[in-house]
Amino acid sequence: xxxxxxxxxxxxxxxxxxxxxxxxxxxxxxxxxxxxxxxxxxxxxxxxxxxxxxxxxxxxxxxxxxxxxxxxxxxxxxxxxxxxxxxxxxxxxxxxxxxxxxxxxxxxxxxxxxxxxxxxxxxxxxxxxxxxxxxxxxxxxxxxxxxxxxxxxxxxxxxxxxxxxxxxxxxxxxxxxxxxxxxxxxxxxxxx
Amino acid sequence: xxxxxxxxxxxxxxxxxxxxxxxxxxxxxxxxxxxxxxxxxxxxxxxxxxxxxxxxxxxxxxxxxxxxxxxxxxxxxxxxxxxxxxxxxxxxxxxxxxxxxxxxxxxxxxxxxxxxxxxxxxxxxxxxxxxxxxxxxxxxxxxxxxxxxxxxxxxxxxxxxxxxxxxxxxxxxxxxxxxxxxxxxxxxxxxxxxxxxxxxxxxxxxxxxxxxxxxxxxxxxxxxxxxxxxxxxxxxxxxxxxxxxxxxxxxxxxxxxxxxxxxxxxxxxxxxxxxxxxxxxxxxxxxxxxxxxxxxxxxxxxxxxxxxxxxxxxxxxxxxxxxxxxxxxxxxxxxxxxxxxxxxxxxxxxxxxxxxxxxxxxxxxxxxxxxxxxxxxxxxxxxxxxxxxxxx
Numbered sequence: 408x409x410x411x412x413x414x415x416x417x418x419x420x421x422x423x424x425x426x427x428x429x430x431x432x433x434x435x436x437x438x439x440x441x442x443x444x445x446x447x448x449x450x451x452x453x454x455x456x457x458x459x460x461x462x463x464x465x466x467x468x469x470x471x472x473x474x475x476x477x478x479x480x481x482x483x484x485x486x487x488x489x490x491x492x493x494x495x496x497x498x499x500x501x502x503x504x505x506x507x508x509x510x511x512x513x514x515x516x517x518x519x520x521x522x523x524x525x526x527x528x529x530x531x532x533x534x535x536x537x538x539x540x541x542x543x544x545x546x547x548x549x550x551x552x553x554x555x556x557x558x559x560x561x562x563x564x565x566x567x568x569x570x571x572x573x574x575x576x577x578x579x580x581x582x583x584x585x586x587x588x589x590x591x592x593x594x595x596x597x598x599x
Numbered sequence: 600x601x602x603x604x605x606x607x608x609x610x611x612x613x614x615x616x617x618x619x620x621x622x623x624x625x626x627x628x629x630x631x632x633x634x635x636x637x638x639x640x641x642x643x644x645x646x647x648x649x650x651x652x653x654x655x656x657x658x659x660x661x662x663x664x665x666x667x668x669x670x671x672x673x674x675x676x677x678x679x680x681x682x683x684x685x686x687x688x689x690x691x692x693x694x695x696x697x698x699x700x701x702x703x704x705x706x707x708x709x710x711x712x713x714x715x716x717x718x719x720x721x722x723x724x725x726x727x728x729x730x731x732x733x734x735x736x737x738x739x740x741x742x743x744x745x746x747x748x749x750x751x752x753x754x755x756x757x758x759x760x761x762x763x764x765x766x767x768x769x770x771x772x773x774x775x776x777x778x779x780x781x782x783x784x785x786x787x788x789x790x791x792x793x794x795x796x797x798x799x800x801x802x803x804x805x806x807x808x809x810x811x812x813x814x815x816x817x818x819x820x821x822x823x824x825x826x827x828x829x830x831x832x833x834x835x836x837x838x839x840x841x842x843x844x845x846x847x848x849x850x851x852x853x854x855x856x857x858x859x860x861x862x863x864x865x866x867x868x869x870x871x872x873x874x875x876x877x878x879x880x881x882x883x884x885x886x887x888x889x890x891x892x893x894x895x896x897x898x899x900x901x902x903x904x905x906x907x908x909x910x911x912x913x914x915x916x917x918x919x920x921x922x923x924x925x926x927x928x929x930x931x932x933x934x935x936x937x938x939x940x941x942x943x944x945x946x947x948x949x950x951x952x953x954x955x956x957x958x959x960x961x962x963x964x965x966x967x968x969x970x971x972x973x974x975x976x977x978x979x980x981x982x983x984x985x986x987x988x989x990x991x
Contacts, residue, residue: 432773436605445772448631448717448956467775469737469871471768472960 411464412557413474417493418483421453423544427483428459430548430570434558435463437566447473456491463557479555482506483530483543488514494521504550504596506530506543511599526554528596537588538581545585546592553593564589601777601844608736608769611743611776612678612704612762613638618784619750620648621702622673622791625664627655629683630716631766632706636678658683662690662701669699669759670806672796674750676701680766681708684722688729691759695730696822697806700753703731704746705763706770707867707918709955717956718766720867720918723895724928730822732760732829733896735866739769740776744846745893747779750788751836756825763895765868767956779844787843826897833894850899852891855881856906859888861971864903864933865916866892869952869959876964887968892929900936907937911975912946914967916987918953925984927951946980952987963988 414431418424425446432444443462460474478501482493485507494503502524505514511525518525530546538545545567552563567589568582575581606614613635616624624643626636636652643652651668655661658679665675679687684705694701707723709715723733732753736742742764753760764770779787795804810818830850837848852870855877856862865873870891880887890906892899907913915934917927926934930949937945950967953959967987974980 429773432605436775441775442605443772443774445767448767448771469874470961471765471772471868471871472963473958475960 409478410466411462411468412479412555413477414461414463414551414555414557415474415477415480415493416459416461416483417480417487417491418457418459419453419487420455420457422483423542424457424481424483425459427481427544427548428461430544431461431551431557432463433570434548434552434563434566435461438558438562440464441467443468456487477501479504479551481547481551483547488517492519494518497521497523499523502526502554502598504528504547504554506547508532511597515599524554524598526550526596526598528592530592533588533591533595537591538584545588549589549592550596553596554598560593601779604776604778605773606739606776607634607771607773608739608742608764609634609706609771610638611739612746612764613642614778615743615746615784616676617642617648618779618781619674619747619788620785621650621676623651623653623665623668623675624677625653625655625661625668625675626677627658627661627679627683629658629680631708631770632678632680632683632704634770635704635706658686659690662687662694665701666690666694666697666699669694669701670697670796671798672793674702674791676703678704678706680706681710681722684726685710688726691726691729691731693807694759696818698757698822698825699759700750700757701759702746702749702753703759703761705761706766707763708766713955715955716766718768718868718918719954719956721954723761723763724919724921727896727928730758730826731896732756732758732826732894734760734762734893735895736762736764736769737868737870737891739764739772739774740846741893742769743776743778744840744844744848747784747787748836748840748848750791752829752832754791755832755836756829758822758825758829763867768868777844783843787839830894830897830899833897848893849902850894850897851902851906852893853906854889854891856888856890858886860886860911861968861975862888862890862907862910862913863916863964863967863971864890864892864913864929866895866929867918869916869918869964872959872961873964876961876968879961880965880968885968885972887971898932898936900932901940903933904936904940904942907933907945908942910945912948912971914971915947915949916967917949917951920951920954946974946978948974948980948983948985950985950987957988
C-alpha cells in the first residue's frame with residue numbers, strides 16, 4: 408500500500424455513501440492506520456449527488472482539504488456516471504468501482520477516456536438477495552477493500568463481523584446476511 | 600498512555616464534556632455544532648453525567664442560562680455556531696463583564712448572506728471584542744485538548760472562554776485521536792470552587808449591578824487586566840497538560856520558522872494544510888514557515904512579532920473580512936503587534952481566504968508563498984488587501 412491512499416465516494420443523498428466512507432475509515436482505523444472520513448456538506452436533499460472522502464495513511468495526514476487526485480473512486484449509483492465527472496483526477500494506477508450489474512467494458516465508454524482499472528459489482532442485487540432490501544453500502548465497502556487492498560482482507564472480514572455483532576446485537580439474522588453480502592461482494596467484483 | 604480512538608471534532612468535544620461532567624448545559628441547536636448538545640444530551644439521558652441539561656428556545660437564552668448557573672456557583676457550558684453566536688452577543692458581554700468563566704464550544708461557520716452553512720471565522724470574529732478568551736483548534740485532537748484546558752484557564756482569570764474549531768472541516772470529519780483517561784481528566788480539570796457566588800448564604804451579593812461613570816471604567820480595566828494575565832495562565836496550563844499527555848501547546852505554534860524568510864500566519868484547520876505546503880516547499884529548498892495562532896484572545900502580539908522579526912515577507916490569512924476597505928482582523932492585529940514591538944523590517948500582506956467553506960488546498964497556500972517570495976526578492980509589496988482564489 409502507498410503511504411497515503413485517497414478515495415472519493417459518489418452517491419446520491421440517502422444512499423449511505425457518507426456512512427460507507429465512515430465505515431471504511433473505521434475498518435482502516437482498526438488495522439492501525441491513520442484515517443480521515445468526511446463528506447462534502449452542502450444543501451443536501453434525498454437523491455442529489457453527494458461526495459464523501461477518505462484519506463488512509465501510515466502517518467497522520469495534516470491536510471484538511473477535499474481530495475482532487477483520488478487513487479480510487481467508488482460510485483454507489485450508476486446513474487451518476489452521466490451526471491458527474493467521476494473520474495476527474497483519478498489516478499490511472501488506481502481504479503473505479505461502480506455499483507452496476509453491467510460488465511466493466513460496457514461502462515468504460517462512459518468514463519471519459521479513463522485508462523485505469525474499471526470494476527463493477529452488482530451491490531443492489533447482492534443486497535436484495537442477502538438482506539432482502541437495497542442497502543448497497545456493505546457490498547460496496549467490501550468491493551473497494553478488495554480492489555484497493557487498503558485494509559488486509561482477513562482482518563477486514565473479522566473486524567466487520569465484530570462490528571455487525573455489536574451493531575445488530577438484537578437482530579442476529581441481519582449479521583449473517585451482512586456477512587454473506589460482504590463475502591459475496593469480494594468474490595463477485597469484476598475487474599476490467 | 601491515552602486511549603486510541605477515532606472521533607469527529609464534535610464527538611471529541613462532547614466526549615470531553617462528558618469526562619468533565621459539568622453542572623449545567625444550556626443549549627439550542629444550530630449547524631454545524633448541533634451534534635455537540637445532541638451527543639451530550641444522550642449522556643445526560645443515559646445517566647453518564649449528572650449535568651442539568653436545559654433545552655432553551657434560543658441562543659440568547661442558552662447564554663443567559665449559563666450566566667445564571669455560573670453566577671450561582673456552577674460550572675456552565677454551551678455550544679453554538681454562526682448566527683447562533685451572533686444571537687448570543689448581548690449576553691456574551693454580560694458573561695465576560697460579570698467575570699463568569701463559562702465554557703462555550705464553537706464549530707465555526709459563515710454568516711449570512713448569501714446564506715451558507717460551511718466554515719469560515721466570521722462568527723467568532725464578530726464577537727472578538729466581547730471580552731471572551733478564544734482558543735482555536737487545527738484538528739479534532741486540538742479541539743479536545745483545548746476543551747480539557749479551557750476551564751482551568753477561564754476559572755483562573757475569571758473570564759469566559761470559547762473553544763473554537765472549523766465547522767464541518769474538523770467538526771464532522773472522523774480522524775484518529777488520543778483521548779485522556781477520565782480519571783486523569785477529572786484530576787486535571789479539578790473541582791470548580793468559585794471565590795464568590797450567589798448561592799453562598801454567608802456572602803450575600805448581587806451580580807450584574809449598575810455601574811455609574813464613577814465605577815464603570817475601573818470594572819473594565821480589571822477585565823482588561825484579566826485578559827493580559829491569561830497569557831501566563833494559558834502557558835502554565837499547557838505545561839501541566841504536556842506533563843500529562845506529552846502534547847505541547849502555547850499561545851502560537853511555530854512551524855519551520857527558525858530560518859524562515861517568508862511566513863504565513865493563520866489559525867484553524869487550514870494550518871494543517873499549510874504545514875503540508877511548507878513541508879513540500881522546504882523540500883525544494885525554500886525557506887518558508889508558518890505561525891499558527893492558538894490563542895486569538897488574548898492576542899499573542901509579542902510572540903508573533905518575535906517570530907516574524909527576521910522574515911523578509913509575511914502574509915496574514917483571515918477566514919473573515921472586516922469590511923474596512925483594507926484588511927482582515929488577524930492582519931490588523933499582527934501589524935499593530937509588529938509596530939508596537941518595534942519590528943519594522945518584514946513586508947506584510949493580508950489575504951482573505953476560505954470564506955463560506957471555499958476549499959483551501961495545499962496548492963492554495965503555495966500560491967501565497969509564491970507571492971511572498973516575489974515580495975521578498977523585489978521589496979515591492981503591491982496590493983496589501985488581497986482575496987485568495989476568487990473569481991473576479
